[in-house]
Amino acid sequence: GENVEQHPSTLSVQEGDSAVIKCTYSDSASNYFPWYKQELGKRPQLIIDIRSNVGEKKDQRIAVTLNKTAKHFSLHITETQPEDSAVYFCAASSPHSGGGADGLTFGKGTHLIIQP
Amino acid sequence: NAGVTQTPKFRVLKTGQSMTLLCAQDMNHEYMYWYRQDPGMGLRLIHYSVGEGTTAKGEVPDGYNVSRLKKQNFLLGLESAAPSQTSVYFCASLARVPGANVLTFGAGSRLTVL
Numbered sequence: 001g002e003n004v005e006q007h008p009s010t011l012s013v014q015e016g017d018s019a020v021i022k023c024t025y026s027d028s029a030s031n032y033f034p035w036y037k038q039e040l041g042k043r044p045q046l047i048i049d050i051r052s053n054v055g056e057k058k059d060q061r062i063a064v065t066l067n068k069t070a071k072h073f074s075l076h077i078t079e080t081q082p083e084d085s086a087v088y089f090c091a092a093s094s095p096h097s098g099g100g101a102d103g104l105t106f107g108k109g110t111h112l113i114i115q116p
Numbered sequence: 117n118a119g120v121t122q123t124p125k126f127r128v129l130k131t132g133q134s135m136t137l138l139c140a141q142d143m144n145h146e147y148m149y150w151y152r153q154d155p156g157m158g159l160r161l162i163h164y165s166v167g168e169g170t171t172a173k174g175e176v177p178d179g180y181n182v183s184r185l186k187k188q189n190f191l192l193g194l195e196s197a198a199p200s201q202t203s204v205y206f207c208a209s210l211a212r213v214p215g216a217n218v219l220t221f222g223a224g225s226r227l228t229v230l
Contacts, residue, residue, distance in 0.1 A: 108158035
């Protein structure tokens with residue numbers, strides 16, 4: 001099955017600086033890579049995603065890049081704000097994942113802390 | 117449109133007791149999932165269902181059972197609770213958008229086993 005590694009587990013940045021979270025995956029058949037944000041005590045929510053036929057996608061202050069050859073993808077947050085403080089999860093969708101043909105395998109999460 | 121609703125939100129059990137967590141979705145999604153979330157472990161898949169009347173094991177199925185008698189409901193049961201099952205449980209359903217699989221999560225159920 002798929003294996004997703006996520007780094008770092010904790011990231012502390014000054015407000016206004018950029019933050020980068022990196023993930024690697026093992027299954028070359030994975031074709032969809034979403035990022036979920038979970039605020040303290042809340043449910044995970046999709047914030048951005050990328051498909052395997054695209055190298056980069058941006059949505060305002062957040063962007064995701066994908067390197068299929070190296071099997072890694074990254075989340076970039078620019079001009080960080082206090083409301084960006086949360087746990088971020090990357091995931092990969094592989095035909096070989098548990099969860100049926102559309103199942104997602106999650107990384108272990110990154111706790112992003114925005115320092116004022 | 118409530119999305120995904122989980123009940124109960126909190127529960128405290130004694131070792132050996134049984135309970136059922138209920139997940140209901142009103143989005144007509146075929147796929148439904150139960151995850152557990154523990155500190156530093158991320159979201160781990162317990163069981164899932166690809167349609168009414170079907171269930172399958174995920175990454176950490178031991179000690180849990182599930183049923184999907186109706187398309188909108190997915191039940192997670194603990195027959196004999198153990199302290200290792202203390203966790204936050206999330207239900208999710210899947211919207212199969214072309215080229216993307218978007219999970220909608222419930223608000224979570226915090227279970228403590230003493």
